Amino acid sequence: MDLRFGDSEPTDEERAAVDALLGPPESAWEGADRTEADLRWARGGRAARDRRDLLLPGLHALNDRVGWISEGGLDYLCRRLTVPPAEAYGVATFYAMFSVRPRPATVLHVCTDLACTAAGAGELCAGIEARLGPGGAVGVERAPCLGLCERAPAALAIRSGDPVRTAVAAPATVEAAVLAASAPDTAPEEPAAVAAVPQAGDPSLVLLRRVGTVDPSSLDDYRAHGGYTALRRAFELGPAGVVREVTESGLVGRGGAAFPTGRKWQATASQPDRPHYLVCNADESEPGTFKDRVLMEGDPFALVEAITIASYAISAHRALVYVRGEYPRAVHRLRHAIGQARARGLLGDDILGQGHRLDIEIRRGAGAYICGEETALFNSIEGYRGEPRSKPPFPVEKGLFSRPTAENNVETLVNVLPILTKGAAAYAATGTGHSTGTKLFCVSGSVARPGVYELPFGATLGELLALAGVRDRLRAVLLGGAAGGFVRPDELGIPLTFEGTREAGTTLGSGVVMAFDDTVPLPRLLLRIAEFFRDESCGQCVPCRVGTVRQQEALARIAERTGAAAADDIALLRDVGRAMRDASICGLGQTAWNAVESAIDRLGAYT
CATH class of the missing domain: 3.40.50.11540 (NADH-ubiquinone oxidoreductase 51kDa subunit)
Structure with a gap:
């Protein structure tokens, strides 16, 4: 049975946002005024269905213009594209950046993922929420990774309108985040991409050699x-x-x-x-x-x-x-x-x-x-x-x-x-036999110079961290991100190649290298990883849909107690992890247990 919104009508702003993307409607079947011809035959259905791929841009158009997606706006978009409203509603609610409920025109997304959590994102969120207060002109949402890990903690302000306005505060303080949200047009320009490349200007670079040297607009x-x-x-x-x-x-x-x-x-x-x-x-x-x-x-x-x-x-x-x-x-x-x-x-x-x-x-x-x-x-x-x-x-x-x-x-x-x-x-002469060329590594966390580094395949983890200026009292290094695994400080000789990390029982992944010193509470970090996978699971397959929830619940219980009292939950985690790895449809469920497993077995996280 299809979901219908009854007599909900789009506002003028919503109609304008959709029409700016799709052009004006050609018949009453698409939302134009009814004519006598429209009573005789339906036009444009097949052509509209062929534009189903414009549903996501249409949802962006509504969300950008108004700040959220109303029933009337969604219904109008569905009529224009001949998409069943139930399906469009399922798509709109799938994405974290959309809202189907009214919210302020300005939303401040504050990253609470791994690098930002280690850099004090929890305290930052609390300070911002206390400063802005509930029900104000700015909505505050705790967000997954914003891709600004070299400048953690980070916040992204989005103000709806025509055009939509955005501003970044990173590294963010309460004052900088509030300024970005309150006046995105006057917020200071975020650093250029060169600021994220500590090696900028190094003649040995291959992929990054133009960053900071060439005008990206020319x-x-x-x-x-x-x-x-x-x-x-x-x-x-x-x-x-x-x-x-x-x-x-x-x-x-x-x-x-x-x-x-x-x-x-x-x-x-x-x-x-x-x-x-x-x-x-x-x-x-x-x-x-x-x-x-x-x-x-x-x-x-x-x-x-x-x-x-x-x-x-x-x-x-x-x-x-x-x-x-x-x-x-x-x-x-x-x-x-x-x-x-x-x-x-x-x-x-x-x-x-x-x-x-x-x-x-x-x-x-x-x-x-x-x-x-x-x-x-x-x-x-x-x-x-x-x-x-x-x-x-x-x-x-x-x-x-x-x-x-x-x-x-x-x-x-x-x-x-x-x-x-x-x-x-x-x-092919650069790198190793099975990992040729250079690789970009995203280094963040407890280092003096976070950023993107370019090294030939075969360099060791220790050499990379030396370039980034690893701090004293290193506790662990996470390779491959949330879907990767932890290694100990005495394992920095691991070669950064696909085969080298595989032999070491970890993964290179997309090149994430996140260092953590002993000031970072490891159990809280593992719980954040579990929360991430729970939130990001699409829910299509049972092993991942249920397993990520059970993993997060077990880690939440373990965080409150350690030692023998946590043994049962650790055993449960292993069972759930194996089930997700063996039976999940895609890599999300198959790797959701990796980081937790490595923290337990390699770091002794709960001993």
Whole structure:
């Protein structure tokens, strides 16, 4: 049975927000005034259903303009897209950044995830709530990771309107956060991406060499520093030559799964079904990860060029970039770069006169960690709840819109540029046999110089922490984020490679390195990890839906007592963890127990 909102009508603002995205309605069936023709036949149903993928942008349009999504606004959007209201309501309530209940026009999102918790986010939230008070002009929401871990604790203020206004306070104090929320237009500009790169200016950098050197808003400056050399080389090689070069380089995915990129591209390119799609996954929601944000903010044209090359290699004429909703500056920089490239003939119907056609679209996420999983991301783009799909079929066969799709994250794609400019052999000479090239590491927590570091694969954890200035009394290091594992201070010799961390019984993941000294309460940290997975589970499969709740409940009980009294709950945790690892549909449930298990077994967290 469908959910219907009766006689709820959209406000003028809500109607304007939807019409600005979709254009004015063409018939009464879409919300226009009724005419005699509308009484004789229905028009536009099939065309409207083909635009189902605009549901998420439509929800953003309403939320941005008004601050929340009312019944009338949602109903109007559903009529325009011929989407059942029950389904649209399920989508709207799936995302943390949307609200279907009235709230203030300005919302202050205060991060309470791992790095920010260690930096005093709890006290910050309490101070902000005391200062602003309940029921005021600013709503305060405790949020998962905002991707600003190098400047923890962090807060993001969003003021609805046309246009929507945003401001960041990081590192945040009560005064800075309140100022950002009260007057986002006058809040001080947040530091440039170069501030997050302690190695900025180092000539040995490969992926980060332009950050802080090149004006991210200038296409001419980008080209003066080697930009679009790789694309010209790609056109010389041809699609098959590009795939061969990427394969021979040994490049593997930088999102954590480490699947060979060349094999993925070849499998997609060889599919007879058309059209093909290229999806850039910029929804880095793993707590402690912020490298893709730095690349998009500091070197956006590099990503546009890399997407163009990847699309050419797999014969895709449409590419989509899915950027997490907490990255307003990255979205702005990327939109500008795409517009500049389109205006200069580097996107469009005939790129550089080579006959390749491509356009790039940006889709904003809305606060859902699970959408980092590729098939959940496809569902989100298509206008459905961001729930993972069962595999097979794999995305290279049936991905976005059930067509062959290659999905890569930002760091993976940007690696294609040095591969084509230097050659596969030169690229593969850096790193190790199974982990080639350089890797970006997001270092945060108890270090003197947090930020994104670029090192060749094979450097040790100790060498990385020495660059970041690890503090005294180191208690533990979390590798791979909430889905990773802890290591002890006496294990800093672990080589930072996919195979090296695997042999050490941990994971490299997406490159999160979070250090904690002995001032950080480990049980509270583990409880926050469990709360994170409980909140971010999509609920589709029982092992994850129930297991994450049971894990959080057990850790909450253990936090109140230790030693023998906690033995039963620790045994329960092991049983629940094994069930989630063995039976969950996707990586969220399969890895939700990893960090807790490593803390118990490697750190003796509750002994």
